[in-house]
Amino acid sequence: MTEDKILWTAQYVEGDLNEAECLEFENLLTHDEELKQYLADYYDIHSSLQMELANDDGRNKLLDTLQALNQEHFAAEQPKVVKLSSYLRWVSSAAAVLVLGILIWAPWKGDLYEQFNTEPRMNVTERGAEQTDLDKASVLFNDKKYSEAKAALGKLNAADPQNAMVAYYYGVSLIETNEVAKGRLLLEDLFKGESVYRYDAAYAMAMSYLKEDQKTDTKFWLEKIPDGAVQYEKAQELLKKL
Amino acid sequence: MTKKVHEDQRYVTALLNNNVALVNEIYKKSAGKVKSFVLFNNGSADDAADIFQEALVDIYNQAKYKNLQLTCPFEPFLLLVCKRKWLNELKKRSISPVTKSEDDLLHIGEDTFEQAEVLAQQKEQAALFLKAFEKLGERCKEIIRWSMQGEAQEKVAETLGVTYGYLRKKKSECMASLVKLIDRKND
Structure with missing residues (x-):
């Protein structure tokens, strides 16, 4: 019976049933769940196969477009070979000295911070819910308006000091607005607690020290993040680079 | 409950209609990011181009044959599809990637993960059907x-x-x- 239904479904879709048979099929379809499933499966298999087998003109045209754009956007930069005149040679050796100097001076030390400081984002909005003070604070925070976010989160934190999420984002806002000491106190407390923000706090602590190029303290905090925590891989990666 | 179709569906339509200007916009926004991700993870610019093209064709296919309705923004969806493709490719080549997990994608919405997942599943399924067909x-x-x-x-x-x-x-x-x-x- 099952196999008949499969064939029957194929015949229905492919127009191989006469009018009376079609009606019978559609009638049965209204209450036969198995038949409904066969019909859905049939369309699914048919369209998948079509995707694989069709000589699709639109797809061919798109491929042409993509190949042209690939050359424009993915071309590997060709190294240019230029013969150096004696003047250029002099200039380039001077430049080389300069580069060496810069290498030693290394003003991009802050780069690691840029690389590893994932700007956290607050996700608090529930669909359809009314906008609360917390929502407003999160918008400010996500827009990186940290001083305004700090004011809003400060109030919320005062009203509910037990709220770990508020404490965490308040702490980050403090650090971002140069109230580093106060922010660290807050994050340290958070780390000592049991909330889900524990290791977020530890990572934020590490970032605050990394920003000041204080490697020992950065390492100290990174090492507090255990395997299994979300930030673990990133912390380990950074530890290797320090 | 059906979710609202995202306004970025226009990029999907652009792929269907071969709208070169809008497809170029996709490249301008995302090609650089995919390139740096692949280069950073043991790949070449050519690898990146292949992955990017494959991802866009997959999206085209899903739109044309599976009625893809985007409920998330286009760019993170595309980036996620590309990243997964490249990580799979690395697995095939038995190279372990530098970026081990999708940690850096944590800020991406659930919808995006779901849509990327559906895309991958349907592609896999189509390949299975083709095998049966053979x-x-x-x-x-x-x-x-x-x-x-x-x-x-x-x-x-x-x-x-x-x-x-x-x-x-x-x-x-x-x-x-x-x-x-x-x-x-x-x-």
């Missing part, structure tokens, strides 16, 4: 292959030198055999 008899394969070309079925019958009625009958039988082959595999 097991059919030659005549069945010929009939199905021809009737999938998107041409009018009357014309297909003419090409195959059969009547339209015969084509319908034969195609139904062949497709039913295919469904049974696939069914058995799933059991």
Whole structure:
């Protein structure tokens, strides 16, 4: 019976049933769940196969477009070979000295911070819910308006000091607005607690020290993040680079 | 409950209509990011281009044959599809990636993960169906292959030198055999 239904479904879709048979099929379809499933499966298999087998003109045209754009956007930069005149040679050796100097001076030390400081984002909005003070604070925070976010989160934190999420984002806002000491106190407390923000706090602590190029303290905090925590891989990666 | 279609569906439509200007916009926004991700993870610029193109064709396919309705923004969806593709490719080449997990993607919405997942699943499924198709008899394969070309079925019958009625009958039988082959595999 099952196999008949499969064939029957194929015949229905492919127009191989006469009018009376079609009606019978559609009638049965209204209450036969198995038949409904066969019909859905049939369309699914048919369209998948079509995707694989069709000589699709639109797809061919798109491929042409993509190949042209690939050359424009993915071309590997060709190294240019230029013969150096004696003047250029002099200039380039001077430049080389300069580069060496810069290498030693290394003003991009802050780069690691840029690389590893994932700007956290607050996700608090529930669909359809009314906008609360917390929502407003999160918008400010996500827009990186940290001083305004700090004011809003400060109030919320005062009203509910037990709220770990508020404490965490308040702490980050403090650090971002140069109230580093106060922010660290807050994050340290958070780390000592049991909330889900524990290791977020530890990572934020590490970032605050990394920003000041204080490697020992950065390492100290990174090492507090255990395997299994979300930030673990990133912390380990950074530890290797320090 | 159906979710609202995201306004970025226009990029999907651009792929369907081969709208070069808008497709170029996709490249401008995302190609650089995919390139740096692949370069950072043991790949070349050519690898990045291949992955990017493949991802866009997959999205085209899903839109055309599976009625893809984007409920998340286009760019993170595309980036996620590309990243997964590249990580799979690295697995095939037995190279462990520098970026081990999708940690850096944590800020991406659930919708995006879901849509990328559906895309991957449907692609995998289509490949399985094709394998089953290859097991059919030659005549069945010929009939199905021809009737999938998107041409009018009357014309297909003419090409195959059969009547339209015969084509319908034969195609139904062949497709039913295919469904049974696939069914058995799933059991």
